[in-house]
Amino acid sequence: xxxxxxxxxxxxxxxxxxxxxxxxxxxxxxxxxxxxxxxxxxxxxxxxxxxxxxxxxxxxxxxxxxxxxxxxxxxxxxxxxxxxxxxxxxxxxxxxxxxxxxxxxxxxxxxxxxxxxxxxxxxxxxxxxxxxxxxxxxxxxxxxxxxxxxxxxxxxxxxxxxxxxxxxxxxxxxxxxxxxxxxxxxxxxxxxxxxxxxxxxxxxxxxxxxxxxxxxxxxxxxxxxxxxxxxxxxxxxxxxxxxxxxxxxxxxxxxxxxxxxxxxxxxxxxxxxxxxxxxxxxxxxxxxxxxxxxxxxxxxxxxxxxxxxxxxxxxxxxxxxxxxxxxxxxxxxxxxxxxxxxxxxxxx
Amino acid sequence: xxxxxxxxxxxxxxxxxxxxxxxxxxxxxxxxxxxxxxxxxxxxxxxxxxxxxxxxxxxxxxxxxxxxxxxxxxxxxxxxxxxxxxxxxxxxxxxxxxxxxxxxxxxxxxxxxxxxxxxxxxxxxxxxxxxxxxxxxxxxxxxxxxxxxxxxxxxxxxxxxxxxxxxxxxxxxxxxxxxxxxxxxxxxxxxxxxxxxxxxxxxxxxxxxxxxxxxxxxxxxxxxxxxxxxxxxxxxxxxxxxxxxxxxxxxxxxxxxxxxxxxxxxxxxxxxxxxxxxxxxxxxxxxxxxxxxxx
Numbered sequence: 334x335x336x337x338x339x340x341x342x343x344x345x346x347x348x349x350x351x352x353x354x355x356x357x358x359x360x361x362x363x364x365x366x367x368x369x370x371x372x373x374x375x376x377x378x379x380x381x382x383x384x385x386x387x388x389x390x391x392x393x394x395x396x397x398x399x400x401x402x403x404x405x406x407x408x409x410x411x412x413x414x415x416x417x418x419x420x421x422x423x424x425x426x427x428x429x430x431x432x433x434x435x436x437x438x439x440x441x442x443x444x445x446x447x448x449x450x451x452x453x454x455x456x457x458x459x460x461x462x463x464x465x466x467x468x469x470x471x472x473x474x475x476x477x478x479x480x481x482x483x484x485x486x487x488x489x490x491x492x493x494x495x496x497x498x499x500x501x502x503x504x505x506x507x508x509x510x511x512x513x514x515x516x517x518x519x520x521x522x523x524x525x526x527x528x529x530x531x532x533x534x535x536x537x538x539x540x541x542x543x544x545x546x547x548x549x550x551x552x553x554x555x556x557x558x559x560x561x562x563x564x565x566x567x568x569x570x571x572x573x574x575x576x577x578x579x580x581x582x583x584x585x586x587x588x589x590x591x592x593x594x595x596x597x598x599x600x601x602x603x604x605x606x607x608x609x610x611x612x613x614x615x616x617x618x619x620x621x622x623x624x625x626x627x628x629x630x631x632x633x634x635x636x637x638x639x640x641x642x643x644x645x646x647x648x649x650x651x652x653x654x655x656x657x658x659x660x661x662x663x664x665x666x667x668x669x670x671x672x673x674x675x676x677x678x679x680x681x
Numbered sequence: 682x683x684x685x686x687x688x689x690x691x692x693x694x695x696x697x698x699x700x701x702x703x704x705x706x707x708x709x710x711x712x713x714x715x716x717x718x719x720x721x722x723x724x725x726x727x728x729x730x731x732x733x734x735x736x737x738x739x740x741x742x743x744x745x746x747x748x749x750x751x752x753x754x755x756x757x758x759x760x761x762x763x764x765x766x767x768x769x770x771x772x773x774x775x776x777x778x779x780x781x782x783x784x785x786x787x788x789x790x791x792x793x794x795x796x797x798x799x800x801x802x803x804x805x806x807x808x809x810x811x812x813x814x815x816x817x818x819x820x821x822x823x824x825x826x827x828x829x830x831x832x833x834x835x836x837x838x839x840x841x842x843x844x845x846x847x848x849x850x851x852x853x854x855x856x857x858x859x860x861x862x863x864x865x866x867x868x869x870x871x872x873x874x875x876x877x878x879x880x881x882x883x884x885x886x887x888x889x890x891x892x893x894x895x896x897x898x899x900x901x902x903x904x905x906x907x908x909x910x911x912x913x914x915x916x917x918x919x920x921x922x923x924x925x926x927x928x929x930x931x932x933x934x935x936x937x938x939x940x941x942x943x944x945x946x947x948x949x950x951x952x953x954x955x956x957x958x959x960x961x962x963x964x965x966x967x968x969x970x971x972x973x974x975x976x
Contacts, residue, residue: 410876437876437878441876441877444873450873451870451873452870452874452888453892454892455891463874463879464878467877467878467879467883468877508873515877
C-alpha cells in the first residue's frame, strides 16, 4: 500500500478546524412493555455529550461499562440514529450538508469482538473488499490485498481463509484492514484491543500508531484500560452515566485528575509499584440505573464531596483556572456554584 | 513510510481450504443412513421421470377379468387394482403426481416464506409486526383443516391443491426465516457491513442470506414429508387429484374397499407414502447435522 493508494476525501477546512465536532448528542433507548408495547421508560444511554476531535489527534474515551462509550461510537458512524444533537465532520453537518453515505466514507469503525464482526461464510478477502466494492472504488480486490499486506497479513496466505481459521490478533488486523481499505480520515476504535492478550495488544497498538502516521489518520479510541489509552491518546475524555465529566490532555490528567469520578477511576488502576499502593478508598456501590439517573450532578450519589447543590444543580463543562485545556464538569471548580468548597477543587 | 508496490511472493503454495458446501458434501457421504435415504428418494424421482421408458404396463388400461390379483401374479408382479390395472405401473407413475404436489408447494413456500421472513427479520419495526401478525392468523388453523378448507373453496384439481398447500406452508417457513434473520441481524458483522455505507439490499444479499438459508432449507426439507401426506390426504378426500390419474393418496382411497379381499394390495400405496416421507425426514436430519460447521 503506497500513499497514492490511500485516497481519502481532501481536507476542506484547514488544520485549525476540528475534524469532528459533536454537539449535545443524545440517545435515549425506549424500554417497551405492557399490552401494546408502549414506552414504559427510557434508558438515557447518551445524554448531551459534546466534544471536538482535532485533525490528526487521538481522543481516548474511558469510563465504566454501560456509561455510553459504545453508544457514542455507534452514533458517530450512524449505526444508531441520534435523538438530538449535531455531528459535524470536517465542517459539514450530518443530515444537512453531509449525507450518511459520505460520512461512512470518511469515518470507519473497528469493533471489539473480532470474531463476531466477520461474516463466518465469507473469506477474509471478501470481507475486506466488501466496503471498497460498496463504495465503488476501482480495483477493490487489489486495494484490499494491499491493505491486508500493510497490516501484516500476507494476502497470498490469508486471502482465501475463513475467520475461524485465524487467531484473535490476525482477525483484528483483518478488521483494521477492512476499515482502512475505504480510506477513511477518522477511525473509531471501540475496545479494539481489549479482547487481545498483552503481547498481541502491543503489536496492534504499534500498528495503529504506524498507520496513523502514514495515512494521517485521526482516532477516537474507546477503552476501559487506562494504560492503553494513555499510550495511544493525545487527549482523554471521561464519561459517566451518559455524560462527559472530564476532558483533558493526557499528561495533565495523568498528573492530576480534577473530577472526583476520574480520581477514583485512576486510583482503581492496579499499580506495578508495591510502595505506591492506592490510599484512596475505592468507589462505593454500583453505577445508578440510567433509566432514572440522579438529579443534578449524576455522580453525587457516589461522590465523597457531594453537597446540597450537587443534588439540585447540574454542573457545566468548564476549563480549570490554571489550565484551560483541562476541562471538567464539577461544582468544586466553579467559584460561583454555591458548593461549600466551591473553587477549591478536590484535596490532593 | 512508503511501501513496496509489489506484493511479497509466497515461497511455497498454500492449500486453499475447502469451501463450505464441499465440506457439507463430505460429511453427508460419511453418513450411511442419509446416503441410503437419498438413494431411495433419487430412485423414486428417477422412476417417476423415466416411467414411460421403463417398459411398464399401461397404468390406465384396466381389465374386468384381472381385478384385484394378489402380489406375485404372473405379468403383474405387484398385483392389480380394483379395475384390473397393473399396480407396479400405477405406483411408479403415481410417483410423478405425488412427488410433484408433495415437493412443489414446499419449494414455492420456501421462496415466498424466506423472502417474507428475511424482510420482516431484517427491517423489523412495523414491517415485522404486519408480516408476522398476518402469519399468526394462519397459525390459528390446524394445517390439515386449512388445506382442506382452501382446497374445498377452490374446488378439486392439481393446481388448486398446489395453491392451498403452498398457502399452508408459507407461515411456518416465514416464522423460521424471521427468527433466524433477527438473530443474525443483531450480530456485529451486520453492523460492520452497514458501516461501510452499503444499502440494506446489499447487506442482505452478501451477509444475511448465506447465514440464514441453511437452517430454513433444512426445515423446509422436513416439511416435504408432511406436505406429501397432506397432498395424499386431499386426494383421499376427493378434493385433490381426480381419478383415473394414478396418485398414491387417491389409490389408497379407492383400494380401501378391497381391504378385506386383498389387504396387502390395498396397503401398497400407503407403504409408498410411508417410505417416502420417512426417507425425506431422515434426509433432513442428515442434512441438519452435515450443515453444522461447529463440530
